[in-house]
Each structure stands twice: as structure tokens, then as C-alpha cells.
Amino acid sequence: MDTDVITTPGAVAAIDSKDDTEPFTKVKSKKTQKRKREQDGVDMDTEGPVACKRPQFPPISSDKLKGPDEMRKVAVPAHRYTPLKENWLKIFTPIVENLQLQVRFNLKTRHVEIKTCKETQDIGSLTKASDFVKAFVLGFQVEDALALIRLDELFLESFDVTDVKPLKGDHLSRAIGRIAGKGGKTKFTIENVTKTRIVLAETKVHILGSFQNIKMARTAICNLILGSPPSKVYGNIRVVASRTSERF
Numbered sequence: 001m002d003t004d005v006i007t008t009p010g011a012v013a014a015i016d017s018k019d020d021t022e023p024f025t026k027v028k029s030k031k032t033q034k035r036k037r038e039q040d041g042v043d044m045d046t047e048g049p050v051a052c053k054r055p056q057f058p059p060i061s062s063d064k065l066k067g068p069d070e071m072r073k074v075a076v077p078a079h080r081y082t083p084l085k086e087n088w089l090k091i092f093t094p095i096v097e098n099l100q101l102q103v104r105f106n107l108k109t110r111h112v113e114i115k116t117c118k119e120t121q122d123i124g125s126l127t128k129a130s131d132f133v134k135a136f137v138l139g140f141q142v143e144d145a146l147a148l149i150r151l152d153e154l155f156l157e158s159f160d161v162t163d164v165k166p167l168k169g170d171h172l173s174r175a176i177g178r179i180a181g182k183g184g185k186t187k188f189t190i191e192n193v194t195k196t197r198i199v200l201a202e203t204k205v206h207i208l209g210s211f212q213n214i215k216m217a218r219t220a221i222c223n224l225i226l227g228s229p230p231s232k233v234y235g236n237i238r239v240v241a242s243r244t245s246e247r248f
Contacts, residue, residue, distance in 0.1 A: 070123070071115040072130040076105075080137050084112075090142045091133065094149055099125035103133075112137075131156060138206045139199040145208075153210050157218065161203045164225045176200065178224045186230050190220050193237050216240055 076084055084091070084105070095103045100119040105112050114129045128149050135145035135156055148154050161167065167175055180187050180200055187198055194217040196209030205221060207214050220237045224230065 069116045070126055071113060072126055073109075073111040073113050074130055074133045074137060076110050076112060076137055080139075081110075084136070087136070087142050091136060094146060095129045095132070098149065099129050101125060101129050103129070135208060139201055140197055140206070140208055144197045148208075154208065155211060155214060156206065156208055157214050158204060158206045159218070161205065161225055164222050167225075172203065175225045176203070178227075178230065179205070179221055181230065186224070189234060190217055190237065193234075193241050194220070212244060216244075 088105070092103060095101050095114065100117070100121060102115045102117050103112065112133050114126060114133065116123070116126055120126075131148045132145050135148055136142060138156070138158070148156075161172065161175055161179075165175070178186065181189070187200065190196070191198055194209065194213045196207055196213045196217045198208075198217060198221075199206040207217050207221075209217065216237055219240075220233050223233050223236070
């Protein structure tokens with residue numbers, strides 16, 4: 001039997017009065033919250049800046065700073081044995097007297113061995129000495145290679161002719177001939193204009209000079225390999241060289 005729920009008007013009034021008696025939650029506005037945060041920040045006690053002391057470490061002795069002795073080896077190809085023997089005194093003197101290093105030529109391994117010792121003051125001198133010997137082994141004159149010891153802004157760069165353009169046979173020979181020129185005229189002109197030294201060893205090209213000058217010489221040599229006439233290459237490098245001289 002279904003039972004119907006009958007609500008009287010008095011019951012409805014009782015329910016309404018019950019709902020009215022429930023407490024309401026008051027929502028705070030954002031302005032009051034922001035104002036309260038600002039007041040709290042003003043009233044907050046902040047500590048003054050704390051002076052931190054630098055740690056004091058005892059100085060390191062020069063022996064510990066140098067570390068163990070280091071050695072570099074430079075391989076000498078067979079065709080450079082005789083020039084190395086003839087110019088050994090010129091190579092030996094600046095490495096030992098100026099850079100305070102030990103050097104010897106190992107007859108068994110065919111390497112020039114350079115080693116630091118107690119008298120070595122700068123560890124960077126080992127790199128300078130190895131670059132100096134490497135430059136002589138690549139074919140540069142001793143006087144030109146000595147500039148690597150005296151100046152810090154000089155570098156060595158080597159690349160192959162076939163890296164610029166894959167050439168073979170007579171085409172490769174003509175490309176090398178364009179770089180050298182008649183009697184070495186083209187090579188000497190590039191050296192004088194860019195203030196670099198260039199060595200042509202078969203298909204290898206070695207350039208000694210500063211970074212900017214190496215870039216100019218490399219661009220000129222690459223243009224010759226790609227087939228540009230020497231007169232055009234001369235004009236381009238002269239314009240670039242004059243711009244750089246005016247800039248500095």
C-alpha cells in the first residue's frame with residue numbers, strides 16, 4: 001500500500017526557520033588579504049645581513065702545483081732525419097735554455113721526446129716546444145718555427161688538397177701547380193700579403209701564422225684549387241689585407 005507524505009504549512013515553516021539559523025561563511029576580499037600581507041611583512045622581524053668570512057687556505061707549493069713530469073713525443077718521418085740532424089743545435093738550444101725543458105731524439109722509436117723538469121717554470125712551455133718541433137718536422141724553416149716559441153698568437157693548420165675538391169691524376173697535379181706558381185711565385189705572394197708561411201708537401205698544405213692571417217691564406221689557396229685565376233686571387237687577398245690593416 002503506497003503511503004503519501006503530507007507536509008503541512010507548519011512543517012514547511014519549521015524547515016525554513018532551520019535553514020535560516022545555519023551560520024554563513026564570510027568570504028574575504030582580495031584587497032583586505034593583500035593589505036594584511038603587507039602589514040605582516042612590515043611587522044616581521046628580519047635579521048641583519050650576516051658577514052660571511054672567506055675561507056683561508058695555505059698557499060700551495062710550486063712542486064705540488066706542477067704535478068708529475070709530463071712528456072710529449074713528436075714523430076719524425078724518414079725524409080726529415082737529415083735536416084733534423086743538421087739543425088739539431090738550433091732546435092736544442094731554445095728548448096733547453098729558454099723554455100727550461102729536456103729534449104732528446106730517440107733513435108729506436110724515431111721520436112723527438114720533450115720532457116719537463118724541476119727548472120720548468122711554465123707548464124705551457126711544453127706545448128710551445130712540441131709545436132716548434134712539429135712545425136720544423138712539417139717542413140718550416142727553424143727561424144720561422146721559432147716564432148711559435150716567441151709569440152702566443154701563432155698557430156699551425158694543415159689540410160689536404162683533396163679535402164677542398166676531390167681531384168686525381170693530372171687534375172691534382174695542376175691544382176698543386178696553381179698553388180705554387182712558376183718558381184713558387186704564387187706561394188710567395190700569398191705569404192707576403194697574408195704575413196704567413198706556407199709549406200706544400202705533396203697533397204698536404206701547412207700554414208703557419210695568426211688566426212686571421214691563416215683564414216685569408218686558406219681562402220686564397222682554396223680558390224686556386226677550385227680553379228680561380230691567380231690574378232683574381234691576388235686582387236681578393238690584397239683587398240682583404242688592406243681592410244684588416246685599416247681596421248687594426
